[in-house]
Amino acid sequence: MKVVREFLLLLGPKWRSTRRRGAGARGRAGRVLLLLGVGAAAWPFVYFTLVRFLHALRGVEDVGPLLAARLLALGLLIFLGILLLSNVIAALSSFFLARDLPAIRSTPVDGLSLYLARLSETLVSSSWMVALLLVPALAAYGRAYGVGPGFALVAIAGVVPFLVIPAAVGGALTLLLVRVFPARRSRDILAVIGLGSAALLVLVLRVLRPERLVNPESYRNLVDFLEALRGPTSTWLPSQWTADALIGALEGRFDPLTWLLLWTTAAGVTTLGAMLHQRLYAICFTRAQEGDENRLTRTAGWKGLEWFLTPLGIRRRELILKDVRSFFRDPTQWSQLIILAVLVVVYVYNMRALPVRAGTTISGYLTTLVLFLNLALTGFVLAAIAARFVFPAFSLEGRTLWLLRSSPVPASEILASKFWTGAVPLTGMALMLTIMTNFVLGVPRALFLLSLGSILCLSLAFTAQALAWGVFYPEFESENAAQIPTSVGGLLFMLGALGSLGFVVVAQGWALRGYLTSGLPGRAPRLATLEEIGLAFGITLGVALLTGVPAMKAAEQRIRIGARD
């Protein structure tokens, strides 16, 4: 009873702070409406796309249902990886680095209450996005399999342990990592996590080879192909148990063993985590408080960067240097770059696996369609990266903003330095990604240049938009940079960025409609004209200017008048 009372008491401040932050100056009603708006836009999209796809799949005899089950297992496997990684990072923050821990540790709170409260925090902050995405996805499965609303309860019963397991495992892993590393070496811990995840992702891709599923010719015969589909992604992973349990329920079967496995594992890892916590937490917490060896020297790299930035003037150089240093010395920031690099490699690898390169099975016409898909996907990746790394830029100034505001630095200069600190790496990565994928696809030169120009415009516009939304919706109190993009402002940015991206893709399709339809049966294929390319680029440039420039102006104004708050 004491544990439950303390557990609720410990969660109270977080719950109230979250509610009050949400209520904020702009009102709770506004936030609720906004979230409903986001849900209204995203959920139907996921739901209807998946329903359509699953209906089409289930129409294919023998293979269809197997593919649907495999799709769920694969999706859950990817979610499991994401959950494990984000739980480890969140646990580091909630169990060891949170500002309220010294005060809580000085009170006679039971260790189990603290463990359960921090585990719940870790779970919620790491899993809410996955949980939200699973709602329309599982609803679509329910609809496609024609089951009633009762499936919602079954889905909850399947998803809850699926979320609890990576949280408990992540918490325990973090505890062991802090135990192994001799001091406050979160830098090293996160490097290990990042590299470990990267290796895991590469391994999973190499072992599963998902591209083979869309290329049945790579199997010796149909029996092999069906066997590959029937086989589980891995018998030992909770994602497979959840998928089996849910597919069983959808097909009207009840497999008690799968459910038992799922729930007992969740209970087991939580209990083991609690025991580990009881045994190791005190010593690990003490170690986490010890100072790291933080002596730093001006290496040749930093000196080179200082020299490189000198033409920008002293003020801008120092502002950019400060941001770059803070970024690379904060493991919660740079460790995610490793994951990002792996995702980029996987993306290019997948492009290579597509059978659409010039001179292969499908004509250049399909290459053009893939080019559009590539623009949309690269744009989406760019928006996500801008949300993660550019949107928090202003929030991270937080409590140190007094230094900038009491110095003779105009708001435009602060904003410009943050813009270029974000825009240069983002644009560089976007151009690299586009060049690599276009090269792999064998795209004609004119379209190659159009996609390069488009992605350049989009990355600059997204940087400006992310920065501006970050200025209007700062999260100064956030303890973890990775959590800042999950705020209302982050969601608004993503909506705006994806809206402008959608507009660009559709408008480019319209501008190139003559060329696109020339590849249809019965027409003479031709290359895109210079006018068509020019019009498509003009529209993209216009969208970038119309969304980026006013955003920057508004943000500058906001920083200037922000001093009134």
Place this chain on the structure above:
Amino acid sequence: MIELEALTKRYGDFLAVDRVSLTIGAGRIFGLLGPNGAGKTTTLRMIAGILEPDGGQVRIGGHDMAGEPMAARAVLGFVPDRPFVYEKLTGAELLRFTAGLHGISGPSLERRIDELLELWDLLPWRDQLVESYSHGMRQKLILSSALVHGPDVLVIDEPMVGLDPRSARLLKSLLRTYADRGGTVLVSTHTLELAEVLCDELAVMDRGRVAASGSLTDLRRAAETKDAGLEEIFLKITRGAADSEITAVLGNLA
């Protein structure tokens, strides 16, 4: 020189600073006193250009903070009440950054950084990340960052927070020397002993207003006391709790 003219600030319906007017001349150390919530920090943050006032004017070294903010901030060194700085910079990098915001760089800056760090015994910590500094070390680092560009005016909110006795004494003599060389110092403090020995002039704020200002003699006159210490004057002006009330509260707690 710092000139405040009818400076006013509201937070919603709450009037935090109510038409405060003060003039602090060059070569003077001015102490701003007052109970918690009196409006001292808000006043100082408006002087530093961090908050915009709802009414009135701030002039630093003759530059209007609203009309010429960059010129006014260029001659100002500010130390906030809480020493929040960039955790991921080293001490030397932070000072280089602050100087950079004022457009200063080069070998002479490096010498100045070393001098300031030496002064506060921070030289061994020069290349350590600020996140490993103690509270007092951060305070010393922020004091250094306020001085690194050689300002004409120093505005310090609670200067002694976290400082050990040696550093506190060093700061007192540093501020005295700074003022004797023509600098203007405005400090907000709850340490009445410090205000009594260090400040040439004082103002007591209460509920957003200047309740009394001038030399210690002027304040004694305002409080209608003879030979009283600053603590007694302060309590009288701000209607502080009497000893009997304090004893009663402590009795309930025991």
